[in-house]
Amino acid sequence: MRSKKILSLILVIIECLVFYLIYTAWHLNPPMFRQDLGLYIIYLFVMGHYSIKDSLIWDEIRKVFLATILYMITFAIIMPSTFEGVPRRYLIFLSTIMFFVDLFVSYFLRVVFRSVLSKKTLVVGTSETAYRYGCIVNDNKFAITEVVGFIDLNDPHYFQEQYEMSEELFYNRDAHHVFDYKNFDVVIKENDIDQIVIGEPELSGKDLNTILERSAKLVDSVKYMPEDYNLVNFSSEVQDFDGILLISTSKDTPSVFDRFWKRFFDILISLIGCLITAIMAIFVKISYIRHGDHDPIIFKQKRIGFRGKTITIYKFRTMIPHAEEKLEEMMKVNKDIREEYHKHKKLRYDPRVTPTGKSLRRSSIDEFPQFFNVLKGEMSLVGPRPYLPGEKAEMGDDYDVIIRSKPGITGMWQANGRSDLGFKERMKLDVYYYKNWNLWLDIIVIFKTFQATFTKKGAR
Structure with missing residues (x-):
């Protein structure tokens, strides 16, 4: 406990020093420095930035982000008179610099003092x-x-x-x-x-x-x-009824505001994604032709969509033509392949994957044509895995929960292990996503997907 208090104090001192150096570099009024710094530190304190708790970096990013936004709103809207004679670009510059400084210092101190904390x-x-x-x-x-x-x-x-x-x-x-x-x-x-x-x-x-x-x-x-995250979620509340403890497990319905922004970003990013996909298709086609493969490069497949509706998803083809028929033949003659596919719904080392397909899978480029599904409103950037109709029976009770969200190009399982996770583990993560969805969770999933893609973690 004492070590955490000392670390919090060091954190405050370093942030105050950086704040002062920025003020000095910009030749701003010293009286304003005390007012600005005081409010900024208060906002960071209220958001829990100085509470050294066991958490991941995403929680810290959220705290510092909210404190920074509050600081900007206070001086840009609520107290605009304090900025007389001060360039408006200063506010954006200071807030942006302090956002990254706060995160870096917090991360650095936790790493340095990890053995103690x-x-x-x-x-x-x-x-x-x-x-x-x-x-x-x-x-x-x-x-x-x-x-x-x-x-x-x-x-x-x-x-x-x-x-x-x-x-x-x-x-x-x-x-x-x-x-x-x-x-x-x-x-x-x-x-x-x-x-x-x-x-x-x-x-x-x-x-x-x-x-x-x-x-x-x-x-x-x-x-x-908690068991399968069904008993407790982010919306849960603890209530006391004269000595009787109750835990509310209701799932909040996403607000109109949340649904609007999710769809807004889906459309915006999918438009860019569709353009990139069209360019990539040229190179993918050339790569297949160089290997003597002249079949279509777009693979279409029926999947379970929002509310159980059947949709057709698009992907760059990564397997040999007629791969489904080949899989049936392989499972008939090879017991190990049959058992692995029934357990994970995919093969760890699939012989049907083409040389070009291996590269597309490792980089997740094979998923890019699904931006057209997102633009059509059939999918979302982030959501549960689009399951095959034949997997419905094995999904059990989780099916009714998972189909309440639009399937996504990426999701919890892609960001947390990709192909390293089994079928049941992927379903648990998809159920978790629905029960705990918010815009911040989408941001985390997208960032972790990029991270997993670049590190090739779990890629097959």
Whole structure:
């Protein structure tokens, strides 16, 4: 706690210094400096910028962005008289510079002091979700959480039910420090654990209570993941009825304002995307011809659209002609291929993919023709994966939730693993998107999609 207060103080001092240097460089009034800086610091404080909590960079960007916008509105609209004799471009310059300075300094200090600030965390559970959580927080330098290891709950002495284990944790149990539940107390004491995260969403109520009661005696902070994100979402509220705790799980309906802006950006970006697609089509065609392939480069396929309506999506062809028939033949003669496709709905190393198709997939250029679907209003830039009609039965109850959003060119699964995720994991992320959608989530997904594309993470 003391380390966080010191870090917050350092953050304030550095930001004040940069603010002062900008004022000095622009030869502005010193009295205005105190007024400007005071309000800016207050806005950052109110938005939680100086509260050093365990979070990802996206949350910090939102806080600083809102504080910066409030600062600009205050002096440009509410208090315009304070800018007498001051160039208006100064406001934009100062706000923009401070936005990036705040983010950089916050990120830099968290990285430098990570070893001091980080909460040593023990994840209870070995599910795919638990493993993904561990990878996210350990690989993210901004987050001040260090996952020390995982607790395997498959112990008949404590739990009657059996829980799935991630393949990565199963085959690399020692490398990822997977401990038995019987050693729970010892692991916490030997590793100086600060907090426990229960990362098994499918825990029964009885098993969850068993773990919570034991954890509460050992650490001060205990967090748990709700089952499939259906119990709790961003719209949830906690209410007290004279000692009875109620959690509201209602899904807010997107406002007219939100729907307008989502569609506005869909049209604007898809117009640019369609132009780029037309240019790319020339090079894609030339590449196929060079490999002796003269078949059409546009691939059309029926998919499930908004409210269950069947739509035809467009993609650059990445496979050999008649790929569907070839897949049926392959699954008949190869048991491993059949099992892999039924589990993931795609093949990790698909022999049907052409040399040109491999390049298109790695760069995600094959998705560009879907900008025409977005322009037509059948799809959105961000949304759930457009599922095949034949996958409807396997989607189960998630189908009714997923079709409430327009399918997207990109979405939660593309931004969080792409082809590394299985069919069930992709559906969970699509359900999460619908239940927690807002414009800020779309911005995060788009940014992370670019990041995943350039790093080739999960590309097949």
